Amino acid sequence: xxxxxxxxxxxxxxxxxxxxxxxxxxxxxxxxxxxxxxxxxxxxxxxxxxxxxxxxxxxxxxxxxxxxxxxxxxxxxxxxxxxxxxxxxxxxxxxxxxxxxxxxxxxxxxxxxxxxxxxxxxxxxxxxxxxxxxxxxxxxxxxxxxxxxxxxxxxxxxxxxxxxxxxxxxxxxxxxxxxxxxxxxxxxxxxxxxxxxxxxxxxxxxxxxxxxxxxxxxxxxxxxxxxxxxxxxxxxxxxxxxxxxxxxxxxxxxxxxxxxxxxxxxxxxxxxxxxxxxxxxxxxxxxxxxxxxxxxxxxxxxxxxxxxxxxxxxxxxxxxxxxxxxxxxxxxxxxxxxxxxxxxxxxxxxxxxxxxxxxxxxxxxxxxxxxxxxxxxxxxxxxxxxxxxxxxxxxxxxxxxxxxxx
Amino acid sequence: xxxxxxxxxxxxxxxxxxxxxxxxxxxxxxxxxxxxxxxxxxxxxxxxxxxxxxxxxxxxxxxxxxxxxxxxxxxxxxxxxxxxxxxxxxxxxxxxxxxxxxxxxxxxxxxxxxxxxxxxxxxxxxxxxxxxxxxxxxxxxxxxxxxxxxxxxxxxxxxxxxxxxxxxxxxxxxxxxxxxxxxxxxxxxxxxxxxxxxxxxxxxxxxxxxxxxxxxxxxxxxxxxxxxxxxxxxxxxxxxx
Numbered sequence: 001x002x003x004x005x006x007x008x009x010x011x012x013x014x015x016x017x018x019x020x021x022x023x024x025x026x027x028x029x030x031x032x033x034x035x036x037x038x039x040x041x042x043x044x045x046x047x048x049x050x051x052x053x054x055x056x057x058x059x060x061x062x063x064x065x066x067x068x069x070x071x072x073x074x075x076x077x078x079x080x081x082x083x084x085x086x087x088x089x090x091x092x093x094x095x096x097x098x099x100x101x102x103x104x105x106x107x108x109x110x111x112x113x114x115x116x117x118x119x120x121x122x123x124x125x126x127x128x129x130x131x132x133x134x135x136x137x138x139x140x141x142x143x144x145x146x147x148x149x150x151x152x153x154x155x156x157x158x159x160x161x162x163x164x165x166x167x168x169x170x171x172x173x174x175x176x177x178x179x180x181x182x183x184x185x186x187x188x189x190x191x192x193x194x195x196x197x198x199x200x201x202x203x204x205x206x207x208x209x210x211x212x213x214x215x216x217x218x219x220x221x222x223x224x225x226x227x228x229x230x231x232x233x234x235x236x237x238x239x240x241x242x243x244x245x246x247x248x249x250x251x252x253x254x255x256x257x258x259x260x261x262x263x264x265x266x267x268x269x270x271x272x273x274x275x276x277x278x279x280x281x282x283x284x285x286x287x288x289x290x291x292x293x294x295x296x297x298x299x300x301x302x303x304x305x306x307x308x309x310x311x312x313x314x315x316x317x318x319x320x321x322x323x324x325x326x327x328x329x330x331x332x333x334x335x336x337x338x339x340x341x342x343x344x345x346x347x348x349x350x351x352x353x354x355x356x357x358x359x360x361x362x363x364x365x366x367x368x369x370x371x372x373x374x375x376x377x378x379x380x381x382x383x384x385x386x387x388x389x390x391x392x393x394x395x396x397x398x399x400x401x402x403x404x405x406x
Numbered sequence: 407x408x409x410x411x412x413x414x415x416x417x418x419x420x421x422x423x424x425x426x427x428x429x430x431x432x433x434x435x436x437x438x439x440x441x442x443x444x445x446x447x448x449x450x451x452x453x454x455x456x457x458x459x460x461x462x463x464x465x466x467x468x469x470x471x472x473x474x475x476x477x478x479x480x481x482x483x484x485x486x487x488x489x490x491x492x493x494x495x496x497x498x499x500x501x502x503x504x505x506x507x508x509x510x511x512x513x514x515x516x517x518x519x520x521x522x523x524x525x526x527x528x529x530x531x532x533x534x535x536x537x538x539x540x541x542x543x544x545x546x547x548x549x550x551x552x553x554x555x556x557x558x559x560x561x562x563x564x565x566x567x568x569x570x571x572x573x574x575x576x577x578x579x580x581x582x583x584x585x586x587x588x589x590x591x592x593x594x595x596x597x598x599x600x601x602x603x604x605x606x607x608x609x610x611x612x613x614x615x616x617x618x619x620x621x622x623x624x625x626x627x628x629x630x631x632x633x634x635x636x637x638x639x640x641x642x643x644x645x646x647x
Binding site: 003006010017313316318319321322324325400 | 493500510
């Protein structure tokens with residue numbers, strides 16, 4: 001009786017004898033697996049970059065934003081109401097689990113410096129903002145509590161704004177910029193922070209004291225959001241509950257009534273973002289899996305053709321003493337070698353493709369080992385599944401007819 | 407299996423093909439035949455006489471409807487498919503009209519094929535295959551592929567393949583059917599030599615009297631029965647000598 005190793009050798013010989021057809025048969029699985037690897041690499045890269053960006057938002061960050069309002073039955077979305085005040089922020093700052101609070105008032109405005117001008121987001125914040133967002137100053141200094149209390153006309157510029165308004169490379173510190181025609185003195189610049197999780201340029205901003213923003217730009221008393229830094233990561237949930245209780249009390253919300261604000265911590269945002277990335281990854285993987293199955297059907301197709309084409313060879317092998325099981329094994333091994341070989345080539349191509357995307361598109365792509373192992377295992381399974389029928393057909397051939405087959 | 411038993415011993419062999427929707431076809435109607443070790447038997451008969459069916463049954467590629475078949479002393483009726491496959495690989499050598507060599511495969515690899523299915527180790531296979539090629543006069547063509555060989559040479563490679571396992575019986579199905587006269591003579595001379603010098607038992611199916619004349623014994627089939635069984639002219643002349 002023939003050994004398994006010998007059967008594998010026979011199968012490999014048969015495949016090598018038909019090199020070009022073997023390679024073409026593999027192509028479907030090659031493309032399928034390469035697609036899986038590239039999509040998984042992109043998905044993993046997206047997830048890790050989302051996590052990086054969320055960590056970059058600040059340490060132990062809790063964000064309080066206004067809730068929706070429903071005065072006439074039509075609800076605005078979250079953040080639609082103007083219910084948060086700087087006073088809320090000061091009250092939160094007194095809670096024991098809170099390290100720092102900064103209100104945030106944002107407004108789009110044209111900023112002019114000499115002959116240059118630029119439309120950007122003006123952020124009215126407190127001095128604690130650099131701590132809350134873990135965002136240090138690059139040049140000059142940030143504004144002080146005194147300047148905040150005095151509604152001073154001082155500004156700190158993000159790097160994008162620096163490039164737009166001071167293209168010559170001269171230091172903007174000490175210069176004057178006009179924000180909505182109000183002159184502000186530039187006292188510092190922020191370090192570059194890059195894109196946010198949503199793809200926004202975080203450096204395209206000008207920070208001024210929130211008091212100045214309220215008085216000179218928006219003319220109101222409510223703030224867009226409150227950014228709270230919890231004292232420790234362990235107590236972040238407790239702190240969040242304390243903030244909720246405090247604001248409900250301050251806003252006179254009784255039990256059973258919906259809150260007019262919402263408190264979110266970084267983990268919620270991270271989870272939402274990574275859930276989005278996961279769904280995207282799943283979608284891509286599903287498309288890739290379909291292409292793998294199509295590749296498997298391609299293998300089955302060619303194996304069926306191969307069985308018909310090699311009918312006489314099969315008859316001969318039976319006449320020379322091959323057991324039916326040996327014929328079945330040989331054809332099954334051929335199919336598995338085709339699919340697994342295709343899988344291996346696909347992994348190699350996928351890694352090359354993912355690296356190319358990482359380099360060319362500056363997208364962080366990484367290929368997890370588990371994806372490689374799973375793709376190879378899945379393509380082997382595709383070979384077994386789609387190779388079984390043709391192999392059984394080959395093993396069941398009547399040798400007398402097979403030998404006469406033209 | 408002992409060497410004293412007849413290689414082939416069939417008694418009252420019948421084969422009926424059941425066809426859907428039409429009358430059954432009776433291919434063999436009670437065949438009795440004994441082939442002893444060292445015999446060279448030619449089987450002749452017109453198309454449909456049952457000679458091919460007979461050969462397929464003798465070669466374990468088909469099973470009789472009734473009757474007994476003892477191969478080298480063993481009743482094959484009780485053997486399953488795997489046992490028959492093993493018997494084919496160890497005890498039988500097939501030669502076909504169309505050579506049936508694997509394309510894009512060297513002569514020596516083609517000759518090794520039956521030994522692969524018999525489970526012989528690689529070194530032993532290669533040695534036996536080269537010996538078999540030497541026996542058919544093709545030692546220096548060992549590394550040639552079938553498309554680099556003439557028809558006669560290809561058939562001789564096929565004969566080398568049939569003898570590589572030292573089988574009890576060589577079954578040749580119209581081995582000269584695709585060959586010209588000169589190659590035909592070569593191939594038949596080879597069968598005679600294997601039979602006379604190596605004592606190999608050969609059963610040959612043919613419809614050409616010239617080819618059958620190389621055998622020692624001629625069995626003629628007609629309508630599923632043996633109608634004559636006699637020594638050939640060659641044997642008759644040689645026996646008194």
